[in-house]
Amino acid sequence: MKYISTRANYEPVEAAKAITLGMVPGGGLFLPESFPAFAPQTGLSYQELAKKIFALYLTDFSEEEISAIVEAAYCKEAFPAAVAPAVRLDDTAILELWHGPTAAFKDMALQILPHFMTASRRKCGDNDETVILVATSGDTGKAALEGFKDVDGIRIICFYPKDGVSALQERQMLTTTGNNTSVIGVIGNFDDCQGAVKRLFADEALKDELKTAGTVFSSANSINWGRLLPQIVYYYHGYAQMVEQGMLKMGEEINITVPTGNFGNILAAYYAWKMGLPVGKFICASNENNVLTDAIMAGVYNTDRVFYKTDSPSMDILVSSNFERLLYELCEHDGEKVAQMMNDLQEKGVYEVPDAIREKFFGGCADGKKAAVALKACYEKYNYLCDPHTAVAVAVAEDYRAASNDSAPMLIASTANPYKFPAAVCAALGIDCGSEDVMAIAESLSAATNTEMHRALIGVDKLPILHDTVIDRADIAECVKKQLGVE
Numbered sequence: 149m150k151y152i153s154t155r156a157n158y159e160p161v162e163a164a165k166a167i168t169l170g171m172v173p174g175g176g177l178f179l180p181e182s183f184p185a186f187a188p189q190t191g192l193s194y195q196e197l198a199k200k201i202f203a204l205y206l207t208d209f210s211e212e213e214i215s216a217i218v219e220a221a222y223c224k225e226a227f228p229a230a231v232a233p234a235v236r237l238d239d240t241a242i243l244e245l246w247h248g249p250t251a252a253f254k255d256m257a258l259q260i261l262p263h264f265m266t267a268s269r270r271k272c273g274d275n276d277e278t279v280i281l282v283a284t285s286g287d288t289g290k291a292a293l294e295g296f297k298d299v300d301g302i303r304i305i306c307f308y309p310k311d312g313v314s315a316l317q318e319r320q321m322l323t324t325t326g327n328n329t330s331v332i333g334v335i336g337n338f339d340d341c342q343g344a345v346k347r348l349f350a351d352e353a354l355k356d357e358l359k360t361a362g363t364v365f366s367s368a369n370s371i372n373w374g375r376l377l378p379q380i381v382y383y384y385h386g387y388a389q390m391v392e393q394g395m396l397k398m399g400e401e402i403n404i405t406v407p408t409g410n411f412g413n414i415l416a417a418y419y420a421w422k423m424g425l426p427v428g429k430f431i432c433a434s435n436e437n438n439v440l441t442d443a444i445m446a447g448v449y450n451t452d453r454v455f456y457k458t459d460s461p462s463m464d465i466l467v468s469s470n471f472e473r474l475l476y477e478l479c480e481h482d483g484e485k486v487a488q489m490m491n492d493l494q495e496k497g498v499y500e501v502p503d504a505i506r507e508k509f510f511g512g513c514a515d516g517k518k519a520a521v522a523l524k525a526c527y528e529k530y531n532y533l534c535d536p537h538t539a540v541a542v543a544v545a546e547d548y549r550a551a552s553n554d555s556a557p558m559l560i561a562s563t564a565n566p567y568k569f570p571a572a573v574c575a576a577l578g579i580d581c582g583s584e585d586v587m588a589i590a591e592s593l594s595a596a597t598n599t600e601m602h603r604a605l606i607g608v609d610k611l612p613i614l615h616d617t618v619i620d621r622a623d624i625a626e627c628v629k630k631q632l633g634v635e
Contacts, residue, residue, distance in 0.1 A: 149207040151178040151373060154476045155490065156483025162208040164268035167374035168278075170367030175350055175490070176483075178373045179473050180205060183422040188398065190388045194231040195222050197388075198381045205377055213267055221260035228603075232256065232382045234389035237530045240545070240558040241395060242538070243386040250320060251565035251602040252462075253413065254291035257370075257378040262295045262302070264374040265366065269301065276364045279632065280304040281348060283341035283369060285409060286313040286462040287564060289331070290320040292368040297326025304368070305330045305631055307341040310618050313461050314569050315586040316605060323611035330631060331614075336621030337455055338409075339467045342369070344624035346469075351625075357634055370412030371469050379416030380423070386559045387425055395557045403554065405431040406561045407541040409465030411440065413561060415473055418508070427508075428556050433544035434513040435460045440468060443501050444511030450498040459516050459572035460536040462563065467493070478502040510552070512544035519543055520576035527577060533599055535566040535573065565602040567593065585609075 150160035155176035161169075166178040184204040189197070198218045199211075206214060222231055226249050234241040248255025269278060280302060282292045289306045296304045308321060310333035321331045334341050348354065349365055358364065370376050383404065391398050404427055406414035414432050421427040434441045436456040443449040451466045458464055472490060479485045479502060492499040514522065516536075523539035526532050534542065541560050548554070566573045570590040574581050581592040587609045590601055619627050 149184075149205055150181045152181050153177070154179060154472050154483060155487035157487065163206045163373070164208050164271040167264050167268040167372060168272050168274055168366060170365065170372045171346075171349055173349070173355070174352070176487070177371055177469070177473055179476060183419060186384075186423045188384055188387050188391075188425055190391055190398070192388065194381070194385055195219060197385055198222065198378070201381050201384065202377065208271060209267065217260060217263040217267060220263055226255070226259050232385055234386050234393070234559070235532065236393050236395060237526070237532060239395065239555070240560060241386060241390050241393070242532065242534070242560050242562045243382065244562045245382060246562065246565040246602070248291070249604055250287070250290045250294050251568055251604045252287035252291055253561065253563040254287045256382055257375045258288070258291040258295040258368060260378050261368060261372070261374045262299050265302065266299065268374070274364070276359070276362045278302045278364055278366050279358075280366055280368045281345045281628065282306040282367070283338060283345045284308045284313075284321075285338040285465055286317045287568075288369060290317065290324065293321060293324040293326065293329050293331070296368065297324065297329050299328070303328045303330075305332065305628060307332050307334050307345065307624060309337045309341060310335055312337055312457055312464060316568050316570070316590075316608065317461070319586070319608050320604070322613045322615045323608060324614065329615075331617070332627060333618040334621050334624060335618065338465050339455075340621040341624065342465075342467060342469065344621070345369070348625060348628060354629070354634070358632065361634070363632060369469070370410060376412055376416055376419075376470070379413060380420045383417045383420040383559070384425060390557060390559065399426060401426045401428040402557045402559050403427065403429045403431060403548070404559045404561070405433055405541045405545040405548070407433045407460065407463060407537040407563055408440070409434070409437070409463035409468065411468040411470035411474065413563065415470045417561075418474065421508070429548070429552075429554065430509045431545055431548045432509055432511045433541040434511065435463045435519065435540050436513070436515045437464050437466060438513035439466050440471070441511040441513045443471070444505055444509050447501045447503060447505070448498065449493065449501055451493070452497045459569060460519065460540055462537055463540070474505070475501070478504050510548050512547045514540045514543035514547075520572075522546070523573065523576040524578070527597070533566045533573070533597055534562060535564045536569050536576075537564055538562040539576070565605075567601045567605050
């Protein structure tokens with residue numbers, strides 16, 4: 149299997165090279181030249197399913213290598229119970245993707261990416277130090293830091309928007325151990341962080357200078373194919389569980405709703421469909437930052453709009469990197485056309501989206517108030533507690549059903565444990581916490597709902613702060629150079 153650029157500006161490469169590079173030098177994202185057929189199956193463990201799917205894409209990896217990587221990533225230590233259970237609520241299944249070590253769906257990919265990266269570097273004969281640059285809107289940061297900390301030959305620098313993540317998300321990042329980790333708060337938003345990282349990847353002069361010093365850039369964001377590939381697996385796993393629970397018969401279609409800001413999580417579901425997963429519609433759920441809703445429903449991607457800080461901060465994004473990969477499909481693999489659209493986005497902040505997107509996608513949005521209503525209703529009706537991001541998805545899924553009269557069973561991706569956002573959850577449920585301390589609020593939520601805090605969050609307030617650097621968004625590039633000793 150070869151990997152090609154969304155902008156037709158780079159020669160095809162093997163999987164190991166695509167993973168090592170992270171993104172296409174000079175701009176663009178790697179994606180597979182084709183999507184192999186794979187029919188859904190029941191009776192497989194998560195690990196068995198992952199091995200089968202990875203083998204189709206990682207053709208330069210041996211069966212033994214893939215098996216070792218999967219077993220190391222999805223082990224009992226990282227996932228003590230079920231890896232990604234689907235909880236049935238009538239004709240909807242909530243796919244819980246937050247049972248890993250940092251309580252967010254990013255663990256599903258970022259527990260395995262370091263193993264992919266290490267093996268890929270070895271295959272490519274790469275002995276340089278790899279510097280992982282990460283931009284995070286909340287959850288990717290801690291998951292990447294946790295996955296890559298103390299990995300030989302790799303350094304990781306994580307940028308997050310100061311005051312743009314939840315208190316617990318920030319605390320998780322700032323207390324990260326590891327002799328190869330750096331966490332930088334940025335006075336700005338996620339798009340500022342992500343934009344700066346992309347520009348660094350495209351800075352050929354800087355990369356040449358670093359290469360001379362024995363250092364290369366790579367990415368742990370979902371712009372890296374090694375991040376996106378593992379996400380395909382859990383949609384097959386969710387479908388199999390729906391069949392096993394009697395929600396549908398094998399081969400029948402489902403709909404999938406995903407709360408997303410950077411578009412990678414829902415794109416993985418789309419790729420699963422291209423492989424053979426029976427899906428009727430993909431429902432893209434946004435919060436107040438509804439650029440994707442307009443892109444899908446109105447056919448215009450326009451970043452010239454108000455940016456909102458919300459209770460679902462991992463979706464507070466206006467420039468969705470992975471949308472470029474979908475555009476490649478919508479433009480019938482015309483890389484030059486995609487390149488022009490990305491150029492328009494950078495220069496004008498707007499471009500037109502092909503009408504074909506509405507054949508498989510529906511876009512909807514739910515603001516904080518609407519999501520809070522959905523969160524409370526879900527708890528009162530099913531005694532099921534979800535986080536604000538999942539609540540956005542629940543609300544938008546209901547809107548889709550009402551607008552379409554489509555009664556197909558629904559799979560909703562639950563992207564974070566509710567205890568990562570205890571203040572927002574308590575507010576939605578009307579729980580009076582009587583405190584501004586985030587851990588006290590979490591304890592109030594636990595007592596009121598008789599639920600347990602995720603293991604990753606217990607005691608995080610007692611850990612020492614190890615990272616305290618805050619910079620202006622204009623200084624991100626200089627900060628990286630200083631970190632790497634390049635002036």
